Amino acid sequence: MKTHKAVASLISAAQNELRCVYSRNEAEQTALRRRAQSGELLKVYDGIPSLYANTAYWDGLTPPERTLHMARALAQEHPQWVFGGLVAVSAYGFEHQWHLHDGCITIVTSDHGSRQCHQRLRHVYMPDMNNPKTHYEASGLSLISPARTLVEAAIDLDFRFALPIFDSALAKGITKEEIAADCVQWRIDYARVFRLLRYANERSENGGESLARGTIIEDCFLTPRIQVTVTDPQTNTEYRVDFVWKLDDGRVIVAEYDGTQKYVDPAMTDNRSIQEVVAKERARDEGLKRAGATEIVHFTYADVIERTPLRVKLIKAGVPQVETSA
Template identity: 30%
Template sequence: MLTQAEQRRTFAKAERPGDRHLLDRRLGAGELVMPVKGRYIRKPLWDSLSYGDRIAYRLRTICREHPDWVLSGVSAAAIHRYTSSMYLQRYVHIAVTDPHQTGKRGLVVAHYTPDLQVVVVDGIRVTSPEQTMFDCARTLDFPTAMSICTMGLRATGNPAASLQDYCAAQRRKRGLPRARFVAEHVDPMCTNGGEAVSLAVSLELGFAQPQCQRQFISPIDGGAIYADFTWTRDDGSLVVGELDGREKYVNPAMTGGDDVVAVTLREKDRETEINMLNIPVVRFQMVHVRNRTPFEQRLVAAQVPRPNLGKRTPFTGYVCTEY
């Protein structure tokens, strides 16, 4: 059973009481893991999986038991690989075309989707990329919606205008103003979800929309250097914002195989080159962004323009209950 499940990239399920007893015994011995009640996987395999793959295993297992289901919202976003955040996956979100089937039943939330657009991704039926981004934009909180839509646009290679056009064509949908607000401000130039969240939080704090991944020319060797965020102050001068995430220092895909010291020194060299252009750099971390106050203090001290302080948005007072 375990081998067959691994070939399907799903969890194993005991069909007979005797099998359940054997699996539970191996679970108690530490050989197996039970990510979902009554569903098992070998511990070495589970430990080797990324967060995105762990989510996919869980959803693939559920959809194999319910082959007529179509995943939507954050569940579809996980299969599309627009997010790998485990905390978003408390519930399984599905789309239904019958309004009488909507509602929450245990860990399953059914959403009425009359204009359902279905695609198959890695063997799983999910809503289309555009519909998935739209549903996330209108139902999630602003930072999470911005992160998913940013990665969705990057994955599809589409510009923000494509999402804007899709949202503009929708009528009488719950949360439509929120979706249009996300589409208006999302920037696929953000290279990862952390940058997208930082952008969203800065906008919620009333700061001006920055230019993402602006290119500068190095005064040392004439090469191209890129800044995460660039704002133009009221006096016309520039200020650069740089997000220091742990991943850029430890993820081999981002470090180019270099160690932490080499990556850190390269970052310092890049900051020096920007400073030599007479452009100050304000650095911040995700802990600052999540806590907001340290992030706000840094941007205020850097004299980042704040034209929207106190202005209401479609997300003002909105409480997300999707996860």
């Protein structure tokens, strides 16, 4: 395709500024559409304005990065916009599951109720949105506060998907008191927020473990202790265990979250073979049993997402279930 210097400059500038490409110029819009039709560019947001990105460049971005690229382009065109939802979650660096990104952007409005310009742009009412003191800056964007971001996540997401965001926020220094205080500004049922505050724990190691714990709680299992350090009495080796249940009858059930990277990512395996990784895991399990574990459960991200495999493993191991998860 013939080089269009102005469009090439737009693409280069956008990538340097970590945002998507757009133009209000009719000729440049036509050139962008042609490049999208040829596959050189992707049309990633069909709104006002439409947003584009180099195909190879876009493929190399994570879902949170893609959301922030779209938001930065829209912020350039609409500097008065204040962003919420997963834009704010991503901008603050809060852990969350990437599949939650659906290509939509959330902004807040002072108009009561939600209003949709089109399906990719969500408007959320915030009563004090026009107060500059409620606006925060992160990742080059004007955002709702971290506390408001958490309240919004509690309202919009299932408990198990909101818990990783809460855990991560606490680990980054956001306090439960800040989050509770923000609830005063919202005329809604706060039960979802306070349930998350009850179970949120800054000691969670990553979003996958937080999701697993949230799923365990949702499925009415006894809440486990997390990140517990135990010592193998034979070797004096210390192990940090993801989940532990110490039951009244003396049994100690341990559960370990095994991400797929553990077996395929050289950075995680120290370039060891899968056989070596499995052998090390077996040796760890033996050490945990010598340290007092009576049952050891291994589960994966897929087990958590599908729920039933995790539930079956926990029931088989004897993890108690309670009458309610509230």
